[in-house]
Amino acid sequence: QMQLVESGGGSAQPGGSLRLSCAVSGFSVDNYAMAWFRQAPGKGREGVSAIDSSGENRYYPDSLKGRFTISRDNAKNTLYLQMNNLKPEDTAVYYCNVDQYWGQGTQVTVSS
Secondary structure, three states, X not given: OOEEEEEOOEEXXXXXXXXXXXXXXXXXXXXXXXXXEEEOOOOOEEEEEEEOOOOOOEEOOOOOOOOXXXXXXXXOOEEEEEEOOOOHHHOEEEEEEXXXXXXXXXXXXXXX
């Protein structure tokens, strides 16, 4: 059974950091690009970052460059998102995506 399970969300103060993980089971991610999306209250789902199957090529929207870092460990079938210098506008549910599969999401709340 294909399953993506995100973890690492929670509360942080502005300027703080969180590291999200997405553990994949049921298939190997070796040959798949992987991505993080997020959805803030009252807004649509937006892309946060993506990484190709080798991990050599990464994508970030301009608004997040320099603060977020995506990485993967194919041996562990896991995707990561390191989020630094968090801002209140980063508050959202963060989702992991591989091919047509989605995780259940993990809540990130940034407030003082």
